[in-house]
Amino acid sequence: MKLKAVAKTRREALALAGIAGLAALIAPRISLADEQVVAAEIKKLYGDKKIESGRIKLDVPEIAENGLVVPVTVDVESPMTEQDYVKAVHIFADGNPLPGIVSYKFTPACGKASASTRMRLAQTQNIVCIAEMSNGNLHMAKASVKVTIGGCGG
Amino acid sequence: MISRREFLQATAAASALTVGSGMGRLGRVAAQQRLTQSDITRFDPLGTVTILHVTDTHAQLMPLHFREPSVNLGVGEVKGLPPHISDSEFRKYFNIATGSADAFALTSDDFVSLARNYGRMGGMDRIATLTGAVRAERGDDKVLLLDGGDTWQGSWTSLQTKGQDMVDIMSALKVDAMVGHWEFTYGAERVKEITDKAPFAFLAQNVRDNEWQEPVFEPRRMFERGGVKIAVIGQALPRTAVANPRWMFPKWEFGIREEDMQKQVDESRADGASIVVLLSHNGFDVDRKLASRVKGLDIILTAHTHDAMPGLIRVGDTALVASGSHGKFVSRLDIEVKDKKVSGIRFKLMPVFSDAIKPDPGMAALVEKVRAPFAKDLARTIGKTDSLLYRRGNFNGTFDDLICNAMLSERDAEIALSPGFRWGGTLIPGDAITWEHVTNATAITYPNCYRNQMTGAQLKEVLEDIADNIFHPDPYFQGGGDMVRIGGMGYAIDVSKPMGSRISGLTHLKSGKPIEAAKTYTVAGWASINENTQGPPIWDVVAAHVAKLGAVTVRPNTAVKVTGV
Numbered sequence: 242m243k244l245k246a247v248a249k250t251r252r253e254a255l256a257l258a259g260i261a262g263l264a265a266l267i268a269p270r271i272s273l274a275d276e277q278v279v280a281a282e283i284k285k286l287y288g289d290k291k292i293e294s295g296r297i298k299l300d301v302p303e304i305a306e307n308g309l310v311v312p313v314t315v316d317v318e319s320p321m322t323e324q325d326y327v328k329a330v331h332i333f334a335d336g337n338p339l340p341g342i343v344s345y346k347f348t349p350a351c352g353k354a355s356a357s358t359r360m361r362l363a364q365t366q367n368i369v370c371i372a373e374m375s376n377g378n379l380h381m382a383k384a385s386v387k388v389t390i391g392g393c394g395g
Numbered sequence: 396m397i398s399r400r401e402f403l404q405a406t407a408a409a410s411a412l413t414v415g416s417g418m419g420r421l422g423r424v425a426a427q428q429r430l431t432q433s434d435i436t437r438f439d440p441l442g443t444v445t446i447l448h449v450t451d452t453h454a455q456l457m458p459l460h461f462r463e464p465s466v467n468l469g470v471g472e473v474k475g476l477p478p479h480i481s482d483s484e485f486r487k488y489f490n491i492a493t494g495s496a497d498a499f500a501l502t503s504d505d506f507v508s509l510a511r512n513y514g515r516m517g518g519m520d521r522i523a524t525l526t527g528a529v530r531a532e533r534g535d536d537k538v539l540l541l542d543g544g545d546t547w548q549g550s551w552t553s554l555q556t557k558g559q560d561m562v563d564i565m566s567a568l569k570v571d572a573m574v575g576h577w578e579f580t581y582g583a584e585r586v587k588e589i590t591d592k593a594p595f596a597f598l599a600q601n602v603r604d605n606e607w608q609e610p611v612f613e614p615r616r617m618f619e620r621g622g623v624k625i626a627v628i629g630q631a632l633p634r635t636a637v638a639n640p641r642w643m644f645p646k647w648e649f650g651i652r653e654e655d656m657q658k659q660v661d662e663s664r665a666d667g668a669s670i671v672v673l674l675s676h677n678g679f680d681v682d683r684k685l686a687s688r689v690k691g692l693d694i695i696l697t698a699h700t701h702d703a704m705p706g707l708i709r710v711g712d713t714a715l716v717a718s719g720s721h722g723k724f725v726s727r728l729d730i731e732v733k734d735k736k737v738s739g740i741r742f743k744l745m746p747v748f749s750d751a752i753k754p755d756p757g758m759a760a761l762v763e764k765v766r767a768p769f770a771k772d773l774a775r776t777i778g779k780t781d782s783l784l785y786r787r788g789n790f791n792g793t794f795d796d797l798i799c800n801a802m803l804s805e806r807d808a809e810i811a812l813s814p815g816f817r818w819g820g821t822l823i824p825g826d827a828i829t830w831e832h833v834t835n836a837t838a839i840t841y842p843n844c845y846r847n848q849m850t851g852a853q854l855k856e857v858l859e860d861i862a863d864n865i866f867h868p869d870p871y872f873q874g875g876g877d878m879v880r881i882g883g884m885g886y887a888i889d890v891s892k893p894m895g896s897r898i899s900g901l902t903h904l905k906s907g908k909p910i911e912a913a914k915t916y917t918v919a920g921w922a923s924i925n926e927n928t929q930g931p932p933i934w935d936v937v938a939a940h941v942a943k944l945g946a947v948t949v950r951p952n953t954a955v956k957v958t959g960v
Contacts, residue, residue: 302650303871306636389860
């Protein structure tokens with residue numbers, strides 16, 4: 242960005258525009274991940290294994306209030322016994338420069354497969370969550386988080 | 396000359412706005428009768444509980460004109476559904492006669508001549524008369540008065556007193572509970588200072604401390620009226636932290652929190668509530684969707700989007716009420732309960748015609764008292780208008796055009812951006828423009844009018860982002876409000892397209908040339924959510940412009956081309 246005295250980032254431009262606020266720090270629009278990159282990351286971990294839906298409750302806001310710290314909570318339905326438990330949970334964001342957000346390892350001693358954290362999101366994008374079960378089965382959940390300037394008239 | 400306004404009776408006041416439970420239609424309009432206070436208050440009572448709802452008064456203490464929108468588009472599943480109909484379509488849907496009092500109150504066409512005929516609406520002293528009459532008729536022990544929020548902001552007096560004038564007024568009105576949105580723009584500390592000692596409950600199940608997720612406000616309260624337990628759950632504007640400056644309440648987090656809402660409903664029932672009411676500031680479309688997903692809500696008192704509808708909208712077993720804004724209406728709901736369940740609702744949207752309703756002397760005195768320290772300022776004439784100046788409409792309003800023109804000339808900018816706020820009064824041709832009128836359209840706690848450089852690409856991105864906030868097909872992704880108003884630049888919008896492809900044809904109006912993506916333009920605007928935004932307060936910019944013009948004329952705005960409707 243060479244222009245002087247110009248709103249430098251998308252964030253600045255949007256926030257300036259009044260009305261409302263863009264909550265996230267906007268990364269330059271280069272080398273952002275996309276769906277393919279997330280798919281490739283999953284493939285790196287689990288190859289071409291079949292992925293089912295269900296069993297994961299992925300809780301993210303529809304609209305981020307602050308893109309720097311977007312809350313994400315994952316709950317995977319599981320008895321968490323020696324015979325049947327959740328081994329790992331991975332969270333990806335398909336619009337960040339690097340898609341990997343966090344990976345959790347679980348053991349039956351955890352009691353439940355539940356985790357919560359905050360992530361930084363560069364722009365509106367999908368959050369993808371993969372859960373690996375002790376029998377090797379994979380489950381996936383996906384949710385979109387909007388990063389916006391909004392608009393407020395009410 | 397009309398010495399005392401002749402009220403052409405709409406059944407507006409009387410039977411027309413009285414709609415039974417369900418999607419009631421208004422009765423035939425009886426023409427040529429005078430509208431009286433008793434027409435407005437007449438109601439066939441039902442059950443042992445009455446709920447009164449006022450909302451989005453935006454701190455308007457005095458009667459005013461407020462023109463409803465001529466363009467209020469709905470997208471996706473709600474396209475063409477109320478409240479996304481206007482003028483003749485609206486009148487047809489609700490069976491309202493053209494030119495009637497309710498046509499004046501609820502639709503926009505022919506506004507100027509109807510305004511001259513029917514006079515101003517609202518005024519807290521008139522509202523107090525109506526609520527007092529209902530209390531007298533039903534008995535205080537049967538009446539619950541609920542305020543949907545956006546009450547403490549929107550006037551010079553509320554801004555100067557940090558909402559105290561409205562707190563005093565609403566306390567005197569004996570409000571039982573309220574919710575918030577613009578209230579939060581006085582800052583977390585001030586809001587807590589008020590709510591900690593207010594005689595009314597300030598409810599919000601969806602506001603949390605962002606560190607520990609602890610509730611900031613009481614989520615709900617149980618009331619008992621007419622021997623019936625009524626749970627009132629509060630919902631603040633879910634998008635407050637995106638729509639307004641987050642730095643003013645940095646530790647608070649909002650959101651819709653649907654699952655928590657369901658828990659609140661379930662707990663209310665477990666606590667013995669026969670009636671569960673959501674006092675909401677979600678906006679109408681968000682509430683309509685929420686009603687289809689959260690089970691067990693009997694009534695949603697909607698707000699935020701300023702819709703006024705003379706009938707209930709039903710979604711499953713939930714009845715939605717839209718009580719308008721600026722003190723133009725008071726909604727009355729009589730509720731009958733059998734076997735701890737709602738068995739009937741009778742509804743009336745009472746129009747507050749200021750010339751037909753006798754002011755309540757106690758409230759009139761209090762209004763005068765809270766305005767007295769500012770009375771001289773408020774009355775100061777800045778200029779006059781030869782045009783109708785109004786705010787509402789998805790894409791532009793003439794009052795906004797005036798504000799944009801003021802920024803272009805006073806701040807020497809090529810392009811001006813003004814937020815699509817839905818509040819602020821309407822002036823009719825010939826009206827004086829006073830300090831009160833200027834500040835009714837601008838009084839916020841972050842008023843600085845910035846001057847900055849933006850590229851054409853950034854301008855397009857701004858428009859796309861805001862458009863998505865209004866025309867996203869999923870209401871949960873909408874934030875309410877209207878498109879940003881623009882001075883000096885035209886554009887085309889296809890509301891049916893997805894984000895990123897709605898906006899095209901950006902044109903620099905002065906030169907007639909297309910806006911170039913890489914070129915830099917000087918842009919003025921106000922209501923930036925950035926902390927420490929520099930520039931004079933917008934009211935001074937507008938007042939200086941109006942004073943220079945003397946008489947204001949605003950030509951119809953043809954710079955926005957709308958398709959995909």
